[in-house]
Amino acid sequence: MKRKLYTVFTFARINTRRFFRDRTAIFFTVAFPLIFLFVFGGIFGNNNNSVSFKVALLNESSTQVSQDIAKGLNDGKILKVNSEVTDLNDAKQRMNRGELDATVILPKGFGDVKQGTTYPSGQAQILYSQNNTQAAQTLQSVLQGEFKAINAKLVDNKEPFTVTSQQTNDQSLSSFDYTFTGLLGFAIIGMGIFGPINIFPELKKQGILRRFHTTPIRVWQYFLSTMLTQVAVGLFAIGVLFAVAMSVFHLKVVGNPIELAIFLVLGIMTILGIGLALGGWAKNERQAAPLSNIVVFPMMFLSGTFFPRFLMPEWLQNASAFLPLTPVIDGIRLIATEGKHFIDILPQLGMIGAWAIIIYLIAFRVFRWE
Numbered sequence: 001m002k003r004k005l006y007t008v009f010t011f012a013r014i015n016t017r018r019f020f021r022d023r024t025a026i027f028f029t030v031a032f033p034l035i036f037l038f039v040f041g042g043i044f045g046n047n048n049n050s051v052s053f054k055v056a057l058l059n060e061s062s063t064q065v066s067q068d069i070a071k072g073l074n075d076g077k078i079l080k081v082n083s084e085v086t087d088l089n090d091a092k093q094r095m096n097r098g099e100l101d102a103t104v105i106l107p108k109g110f111g112d113v114k115q116g117t118t119y120p121s122g123q124a125q126i127l128y129s130q131n132n133t134q135a136a137q138t139l140q141s142v143l144q145g146e147f148k149a150i151n152a153k154l155v156d157n158k159e160p161f162t163v164t165s166q167q168t169n170d171q172s173l174s175s176f177d178y179t180f181t182g183l184l185g186f187a188i189i190g191m192g193i194f195g196p197i198n199i200f201p202e203l204k205k206q207g208i209l210r211r212f213h214t215t216p217i218r219v220w221q222y223f224l225s226t227m228l229t230q231v232a233v234g235l236f237a238i239g240v241l242f243a244v245a246m247s248v249f250h251l252k253v254v255g256n257p258i259e260l261a262i263f264l265v266l267g268i269m270t271i272l273g274i275g276l277a278l279g280g281w282a283k284n285e286r287q288a289a290p291l292s293n294i295v296v297f298p299m300m301f302l303s304g305t306f307f308p309r310f311l312m313p314e315w316l317q318n319a320s321a322f323l324p325l326t327p328v329i330d331g332i333r334l335i336a337t338e339g340k341h342f343i344d345i346l347p348q349l350g351m352i353g354a355w356a357i358i359i360y361l362i363a364f365r366v367f368r369w370e
Helices: 002-021 023-044 064-075 087-095 130-152 175-205 208-213 219-248 255-282 285-302 315-318 325-338 342-366
Strands: 054-060 079-081 100-104 124-128
Touching: 002 023, 002 219, 023 175, 023 219, 023 315, 054 087, 054 130, 064 079, 064 100, 064 130, 087 100, 087 124, 087 175, 100 130, 124 130, 175 208, 175 219, 175 255, 175 285, 175 325, 219 255, 219 342, 255 325, 255 342, 285 315, 285 325, 325 342
Parallel strands: 054 079, 054 100
Antiparallel strands: 100 124
């Protein structure tokens, strides 16, 4: 048994050295996920919990009230006012091109004291294009909230029904948290499926696996050595992703790092089984490429890799919950961002265990040395 395990570790050591000498493999395993991290981190990594709108502000009134409101809108964080827009035609053109979400107009006389009243009044206008209806509705609610504070100072009006909010002590997820854990799933797919898919057909083409078959090495030894290599490489690549996300985009990991590392290893091993099955069965690249696309793309878009699953229809959420990558991403998200422990993610662990048994039974069954 010791000799068999020695063979496993020898192959694992050779494969690991081969990986770190292969610049192409390093790029697609480490650098490629980093590119996605910077792209999505630039989108979701800053001001995750705030909503902002790109608007033009046309103040046609000369009253002090309109000037104060215009100053407040310019200084606020919700509205990003484009100061270059000075007329309505320019604003409409920019909205049609998608450069602006809406245009806020303070018409002439806005803020004047109307006859028969003792306080200033006015009605702001919001112009929006057809494809920005939802943004305009949200913007209208924002402005109504701004005006409500002003109205309370001008008119004494007690409201019988009110609402208050209170922050809980629970950890909450940000957009970047969802994105980052999804990118970890994307990285696991890259190293677990595309790695064997690209390597095995090439080894068969060169006759290397055929020569392995003439030696005493068994399939389980070869699989285990490949697994050890991919786990080592995977933890290295994921560690780089975590380091960049925490230093550049201020990712906060609230879970136990040891439990997270163990769960990542389980996820890599499970997804690797798919790559071993596909790569071991395919005779050449022409068979491997379409097979990998058929398996990878549903998981990539339905398992919460690039956007949360709760945005999907309920029936699609229920269906995608049974994909192999879904419990991996959900478990990483629960541990890293919500501080859950293994006892809290038993459903995800059970699903991963079931898939691992099924996948490796298939991998051993379909593997071919040539």
